[in-house]
Amino acid sequence: MEASKRPSSCISKWQYSSTKSKLVSNFNPVCQAVQKLTFRGKFVIILNQKKSIPGKFISVQIYSGSEVDPNTGKGWLSEKAYFKECGRKKPHHDDDVDDAQTKVKTYKIKLQVDSHFGTPRAFVIQNKQNRKFYLLSASIETCTNRIIHFDCNSWIYPIKKTKFDRLFFSNRCYLPSQTPRALAELRKEELDKLRGNGMEERKEWDRIYDYDYYNDLGDPDKGSEHFRPILGGSRLYPYPRRVRTGRKHSATGPSSESRPQATNFDIYVPSDEIFSPNKLKEIKSNSIQAIVHLLSSKTESLPQQSSRSFQSFKEILDMLSTNRNQTIEGLIRDNLKKLVPNKYLKEVTQSIKENHWHVPIPPIIHEKEWAWNDDMEFGRQMLAGTHPVRIQCLMTFPPQNKFGVQSSIKKSIIEQMLEGWTLPQALEQGRIFMLDHHDYLMPYLNRINANGVSAYASRTLLFLRSDGMLKPLAIELSLPGSSLALEIQRVFLPSKQGTQAALWQLAKAHVLANDTFYHILVSHWLYTHAVVEPFILATKRRLSEMHPIHRILSPHFKDTMHINALTRLILINSGGILERMLFPGETCMQITCDLYKEWKFTEQGLPADLIKRSMALEDQDENNSTGIQLLMLDYPYAIDGLEIWVAIKSWVRDFISFFYKDNEAIIADTELQVWWSEIRTIGHGDNHNETWWYQMTTLSDLVETLTTLIWISAARHAVINHQKHAQNGNYPPNYPTLCRKFIPLEGTVEFGEFLKDPDKFFMKMFPDRFEMSLGLTLVDFLSRNSYDEVYLLRCQPSHGWIDNEIVLNRFAEFKEELKEIQTRVLQKKQRSKA
Structure with missing residues (x-):
């Protein structure tokens, strides 16, 4: 254990030479002078302003990690050393910084410590200037040329605001029981600071991680129509917890927190979770482009069109492919003032003048305009499109709801289309599948349809x-x-021509609207963003930065809390973008509460998810590394995903084996046990059924937990969020956010209108120009990969992210496995195109 070691090898040592009867010095001459050791440090920062930092205002002190100061009980603390500029940092291909976009500077320090100081394992940095800066990384070189690495990735705020120096630990990991005595008290103090006291309003520079309900989505001070229930803390509205901001409560609704100004993007997240400077620039730039697109679309439609709807598919394609240049007059300027803070107004104005931004047409639409409407493409997308995680294998026929009401789809009709199979045979062989958007929507449809939209619950076989x-x-x-036990059901069948084909097209649009809602607000928001935030909070509160589990998880949590905060601010709030864009409107978030009731952590890993949806069976074959047998030979999400799952799990298993030797070590890890308890009983306190969680008493429990978390945060999230451009997710007829018309009944006036011009009726069923443009903008905005996106292949910030050569070598092998998987996936993709 490092705490029991004597001072490091650069400290004065004298050997007695019996042959020459004299003392011989064997240490570096630099260390010999007046028994002092010289340490040198390099600190890489990103400036968010053009001016450099005056180094005299930034000081650093270094803590020993091996030798204890008897007066403090902590490691020896050096004197202060001050920053000195040493030039720009040369960009490296593994760095998380685009050197061309921001000013990256390297500063150095030099300090001397006493010969008994030992090995540096922590430092504190103090910022006495008036502005913040972003500390990317640091390194300290000892007099024996040993380099101690620190991955920082944190904003450093002025000391007059924070009242505390900022502490960083080196990249060496320790379990709590193995922490050197010199670092033990620092470890405890830092975790205490991060937990806070659960009081007061949080400020931008705070680093406090505390839990709260979703009590800031409504805005009752604006009127009763903006009242929204509190999500979390009740049986009716269970929800994961979010980070506490501590804002004052609304005057009208005392249970609701007051809302910040949305256009300033000013909402609290702990300072370590705030986007890096380049990410902030990128978010602002993308937001400006989105506003430009919306304003251009809105202004374009008003003077020329008497109807709010598109008149043809050609107009939709023109909207996608045409760059619009609008003058900034009248309505645009009025809208700018409402939507954009004054400090951004000039940039937005200039951007509109130079507007050359448009949403790319999906390749398949570019090649064949009507490809999206083909029935086989409709089916293919459920397996390989933007949302391949909802489809399930149907085990019994007919499907029925929880009240026992059976589907009205007739067996005799189905069997005519089974290409020679009987229905029992097809069910037994796992050949009947269902896209189910039925039970969770039925209780809300009357409320939804009272608000000017036309929505159904759907089942697709x-x-x-x-x-x-x-x-x-x-x-x-x-x-x-x-x-509740009665339903009005209509069944539509595939057809190639005539009235039935047109009705089938309308039915598919309603199914796609259901799937779009579920994709955006359930699969993406709830099941990858919202459910992960409690894990982040508990990790920061309960696992020290020195804890190996903190270190392996941290890259996969990058930017999530800031994204979640902005989502609360402008997307899922009352009157926010998603309420305006998706058909459930103000009931959107209440529906997600119902679906959260079904969420079980033990079912979130890929194999468990596939088994739950009957897309795979458990396999007892010892040689099968996945433990399951897929029922489908052409299901890319599952086939490619399982390769990635196995690689992640193998990497996780090897990683924890370096730190835990047996099950007893898991149980004895006090930080780990409190972390897991807090996640289940507080972070997910409304969903803490013990059978829905691993018990965290064995190595296997920890492996499954970490693999599942990494899968949700990285691989699954990538599939859900980043496929829209490559598929048809940004072509509105294939990704409708709502429908404005029910399918007309035969014999009605509306049915006559439909028969007269089915395509025109279809166009009127879609959102209007502005709403469609809003949906396109959001899809494009959310789908973009940022310059500093953390991929599995680069899921650690640097080569020295952990001070353990064995772990680093195994991580390099993991990256090679992922590269091989990537190559195989790309080769299959090329073969499918050929």
Whole structure:
């Protein structure tokens, strides 16, 4: 253990030479002078302003990690050393910084310590100037040329605001029981600071991680229409916890927190979670472009169009492919003042003048305009499109709701389309699949449809052909009846021409609207962003930065809390973008509460998820590393995903084996046990059924937990969020956010209108120009990969992210495994195009 070691090798040592009867010095001459050791440090910072930092205002002190100061009980603390500029940092291909976009500077320090100081393992930095800066990394070189690395990635605020120096630990990991005595008290003090006292309003420079309910989505001070229930803390509205901001409560709704000004993007997250300077610039730039796009679309439609709707598919394609240049007059200027803070107004104005931004047309649409409407493409997207995680294998027929009301889809109709199979045979062989958007929507449809939209609950049945393609069989659209046990059901069947084909097209649009809502607000927001925030909070509160579990998880949590905060500010709030854009409107978040009731952590790993959806069976074959047998041969999300899952799990298992030797070590890790307890009982306190969580008493529990967390945060999130451009996710008819018309009943006036011009009716069913443009803008904005996106291949910030050569070598192997998987996936993709 490092705490028991004597001072490091650069400290004066004298050997007795019996042959020459004299003392011989064997240490570096630099260390010999007046028994002092010289340490040199380099600190890489990112400036968010053009001016350099005056080094005389930035001081650093270094803590020993091996030798204890008897007066403090902590490691020896050096004198202060001050920054001296030593030039620009040369960009490295593994750095998380685009050197061309920001001013990256390297500063150095030089200090001397007494010969008994030992090995540096921590430092504190103090900022006495009036502005913050971003500390990317640091390194300290001892007099024996040993380099101690620190990955910092943190904003350093003025001391007059924080009242505390900022402490950083080196990249050496220790379990709590193995912490050197010189660092033990520092470890405890730092965790105490991060937990805070649960009081007061949090300020931008605070680093306090505390829990709260989602009590800031409504804005009752604006009127009763902006009242929203508190999410979390109740049986009716269970929800994961979010970070506490501590803002004052609303005057009108005392249970609701007051809301900050949305256009300033000013909402608290702990300072370590705030985007880096380049990320902040990128978010602002993308936001400006989104505003430009919205204003251009809105202004373009008003003078020329008497109708708010598109008149043809060609107009939609023109909207995607045409760069618009609008003058900034009248309505645009008025909207700018409402939407954009004054400090950004000049930039937005200039951007509109130079507007050359448009949403790219998906490749498949570019090649074939009507490809999106093909039935086989409709089925393919459920397996390989933007949202391949909802489809399930149907085990019994007919499907029914929780009240026992059966689907009205007839067996006799289905069997005619099974290419020679009987329905029992197809069910037994796992060839009938269902996209289910039924039960969770039914209780809300009357409220939803009272607000000017037309929504159904839907079930879509599909058949797996011998060539591996999914063929749609039927769509059932349902509305509430006179009681919960009754439903009004309509069934639509595939058709190639005539009236039935046009009705089938309308039915598919309603299914896609359901799937779009579920994709954006459930699969993406709830099941990857919201559920992960309690894990981040607990990790920061309960696991020291020196803890190996903190270190392996930290890169996968990057930017999540800041993104979640902005989501609360402008997307999921009352009157926010998602309420305006998605068909459930003000009931959006309440629906997610119901779906959170079904969320079980033990079902979030890929194998468990596939088994739950009957897309795979458990396999007892010892040689099967996944433990499951897929029922589908052409399901890229599962086939490629399982390779990634196995690689992650293997890496995680090897990683924890370096720190935990047996199950007893898991139980004895006090930080780990409190971390896991807090996640289940507080962070996910509304969902703490013990059978839904691993017990954290074995090595296997920890491996499954970490693999699942990394899977949710990295691989699954990438599939859910970043496929929209490559697929059809940014082509509005294929990704409708709402429908404005029900499918007309035969014999009605509306049915006659439909028969007269089915395509025109179809256009009127879609959102209007502005709403469609809003949806396009959001999809494009959320789908963009930022310059500093953390990929699995680069999921650690630098080569020295951990001070352990064995771990680093194993991580290098993990990266090679991922590269090989990537190569195989790309090769399969090329073969499928050929």
